[in-house]
Amino acid sequence: MSIFRSLKHHNFRLHFTGQAISLIGTWMQRVAISWLVYRLTESAFLLGLVTFLSMIPSLVLSPFAGSFIDRHNKFRIVMVTQVGLMIQAGVLAAMVWLNYYNMIWIAVLSLAQGLINAFDTTARQSLMGDLVDNKEDLPNAIALNSSAFNAARLVGPALAGIILSSFGEDICFLINFLSFIAVICCLSMMKLKLSTPSASGADIWTDLRKGYEYLKESPDLSSLIVMLAASSLLVIPYTTLLPVFAKDVFHGDATTFSWFESAAGLGALGGAIYMAMLRPGKDLVKITVMSSIVFAVALLGLAISSSMFMALLATAATGVGLMIQNSAINTYLQTHASSEMKARTLSYYIMSYQGMLPVGSLVIGYLAHIFGVNMVVFAEGIMGILIVLVFVMHQKGNTHAYWMKILHPMRSKHVE
Structure with a gap:
């Protein structure tokens, strides 16, 4: 089975x-703005604040965005958000080129990016x-x-x-600005046959509640989404x-700094290749736990x-x-959510990941400012282990039997 088999689709x-x-x-x-903020301020807290502003709209707007996208043409939304x-x-680029180093405007532009991404990510x-x-x-x-995401990383x-x-x-x-030309050109050449979203008699708040009830x-x-939310708040x-x-x-x-980002990207690329090589039918929940x-x-x-x-x-391993x-x-949600609820389900996934991440970034940045970066990252590792334990206990009443199945798959297969 080819690792690139989905590329045959135009x-x-x-x-x-x-x-x-x-x-x-x-x-x-991302690297440039992080380095710019820390170079200008030397503040881990402000570094976390900029990340917070660029992602907090996903926490507030993602469920709304999912309901909105289920009602409208997803392709047109993607085109508009890419231009934005x-x-x-x-x-x-213009602001920095003109030497206008204003933290308020950097914060405003980060917030604008977050507002656009709340719709763009869900739609894509x-x-x-x-x-x-x-x-x-x-x-x-x-x-x-x-x-592709992690190769770029x-x-x-x-x-x-x-x-x-x-x-x-x-x-x-400036390079990022020019790179969007490629996306817009590729979107323009697509030949999509999207079905027109059925008109809903209910208002958007009713649709939001339906999405919540569906996950409930x-x-x-919902358990995978909650696990990801906890990880985004306390670990990621x-x-x-x-x-x-x-x-x-x-x-x-x-x-x-670029070495650290590239190390994380290299590890993530390896993880993505592993996922691309998976054959259908693999236990995605077990893979999530491990x-x-x-x-x-x-x-x-x-x-x-x-x-x-x-x-x-270690940074590569985190990736x-x-x-x-x-x-x-993501794959589990995409393949198990019903088609009419997919955008709303994915909006909660995005909210739990990109939405909780800015809150965690703000808190973690503040704690690192007080206690030091090494101590805080060590605590994040401990929290990551605890989150997995709670998830496993929730998934299976017999925790011991479940761990034996995960840690000794060959033995479990032999018994079956």
Whole structure:
């Protein structure tokens, strides 16, 4: 079974190509804005605040966005949001090029990016099922989409490190602005046959409640979403602190920071390739549990690393665990949610991931300012393990038997 089998579909191939190019620019902008904020302020708290502003709209607006997208043309929404993100990157580039280093405007632009992303991410995720003609290829398409994201996370920060050192943040923002041309061109060449959303007699708040009730009646879906929400609040925000590791713990510069981002991207790319190679029928819940454990243990390793090599190795391992965890949950939701509730289900997934992450980033940034980055990241690793334990206990009343099945799959298979 080919790892690239979903690329045979015309529309997904265009989507993959456009995203692969644009995401490199997106990651360059993420690295550049994080480095810019920390260079100007040297404050872990303000670093967390900018991340908070860029993602908090997902917490507030994602359920609304899911209901809105279920009522409207997903493709048109994606086109509009991509143009909006392009404009946001252009304004950032102009501001830095003019040496207008204003933290208030940086915060406003980060908030604007978050508002657009609340609709863009939900619309693109719910559009995935329409990009492949054979639904058996959907899990592979999701994994390849994640591969493009994480390949960009590998290449983007590496390029950003070079450009930041040689030219400055404004060039990174300009490249991101130009990269959206690829996405818009690819979207324009797609040949989609989207069914017109059925008109709903209920108002949007009623639709929101229906989405909540659907998840409440689907514990297999809701338990994974709650697990991801807890992880996004207490574990995943370690990513906000990578500039602090680079600059304060290992006394590096922008290039050092790009190494950490690239290490995480390399690990995540490996995790995405693993997910793309999975055959249909694999136990995605078991994969979620195991990857979450890898993620948490890797965080403990990062916290106690005494050398740059060990820290980068641990950061790569966090990328593996985080990538597989999120991809497995995403794939499970995409393949198990009903078609009429898919956008609303995915909106709760996005809310639990991108929505809770800014709250966690703000809290983690504040705690790191008080207690130090190593202690806080170590605590995040402990919390990651506890979250997995609670999830397992919720999934199975007989926790011991479930752990034996996970830790000894061959023995379990033999008994069966």
